[in-house]
Amino acid sequence: MPNKPRKILLLGGTKEAAERAAELVAQGADVTTSLAGRTREPEPVAGKVRVGGFGGVEGLADYLLQNAINELIDATHPFAIQISANAKAAAERTGVTLTVLTRAPWQRETGDNWHILPSPEAAVDSPPPGATVLLALGSQHIAPFARRKDVHFIIRMIDRPQAPLPFAKHTIVLGKPSSEPDKEASLLKAYGVTHIVCRNSGGPGAYGKIVAARTLGLPVIMIERPTP
Ligand SMILES: NC(=O)c1ccc[n+]([C@@H]2O[C@H](COP(=O)([O-])OP(=O)(O)OC[C@H]3O[C@@H](n4cnc5c(N)ncnc54)[C@H](OP(=O)(O)O)[C@@H]3O)[C@@H](O)[C@H]2O)c1
Structure with a gap:
């Protein structure tokens, strides 16, 4: 048959x-x-x-x-x-x-300065006042950070938002994350980023910023995976 x-x-x-x-x-x-x-x-x-x-x-x-x-x-x-x-x-x-099909999470390597937190909400108070933060969470998950009026957020998004974002200080960078550490390092330096907030997505596509942060000695506020 x-x-x-x-x-x-x-x-x-x-x-x-x-x-x-x-x-x-x-x-x-x-x-x-x-x-x-x-x-x-x-x-x-x-x-x-x-x-x-x-x-x-x-x-x-x-x-x-x-x-x-x-x-x-x-x-x-x-x-x-x-x-x-x-x-x-x-x-x-x-x-x-x-x-x-599940991607393996990224593992901390020598030189990584990660602060691991369970959710975006738990990460809101993590950057110090005056920090410049690359907020690499996807547009659906950034809202809780808007209450940090003392932080400048660099917000990377694929599509330009349809309404103004409710952040006191922010810069929108349109585009996708790069897998290339050099490109991500250039972006981090160009915007004077002092901290990264991201999720442990795993996979190569968004790993460039993790390597760039390691190279530049930047702290990464890493949101761990939700429990299914
Ligand atoms: N979460 C992220 O950071 C992220 C990053 C990159 C890509 N994505 C992709 O973006 C999609 C949405 O992510 P999410 O975090 O909003 O998902 P989610 O919270 O798990 O899903 C919320 C609802 O969106 C609908 N949905 C989600 N994925 C769908 C799909 N592939 N096809 C049809 N309907 C779908 C479903 O609606 P109904 O209940 O009405 O079916 C689902 O109940 C996912 O497919 C995911 O792979 C997500």
Whole structure:
């Protein structure tokens, strides 16, 4: 009997998901990448793309059944814990096979000056008054820092915000993190950054700033991964 054709829903929004989509399409699988729709102009990915939430576990389970999906791959960002929980529950409910691709977290190395904290909220009071902080958290997670009127924030974002940000002192830098430490070091020096606030995302894409901070001797306020 011929093998059942692979019909895959890939929960994406990460570089790894795009790489996996390209591999699977090259193998002849029918792949749909699902994006949450947070980025205005997402990078193109191989195969089909759908955009937007499913409407919780129920909506995702319905999608799997209605589209005759036989494999679900969760390649979402390690901090995207809601969609990962939904994927697990929807897979259990429908019997669709779930594969989870999780990046390993970064490990502290000699020369790293990390202050590890459990959440963005817990990190708000960490930079000293007068600091210039690269706030590398993603636009959804920066709001708690707005109460620090005594800190200048360098806020890196992919898309320009639609409304003014509620920060007393800030500079917006449009763009993605670089994997190249030299580029990140140039940015840190150009803006006079004294501290970095970021999450332990893992993977090479955003690691450039960690190496740059090590080289420049800058403290990194590192938010650890949420417990699923
Ligand atoms: N968190 C980050 O820092 C980060 C960084 C880079 C990329 N991303 C990507 O951005 C997306 C959103 O991240 P988040 O932290 O907001 O996630 P989240 O908190 O886990 O998800 C919130 C809701 O957004 C919808 N959603 C999330 N990912 C989706 C996807 N791939 N396809 C369709 N709907 C999705 C779901 O809505 P419904 O319940 O309505 O289905 C989910 O319940 C993720 O796909 C993630 O891979 C996130």
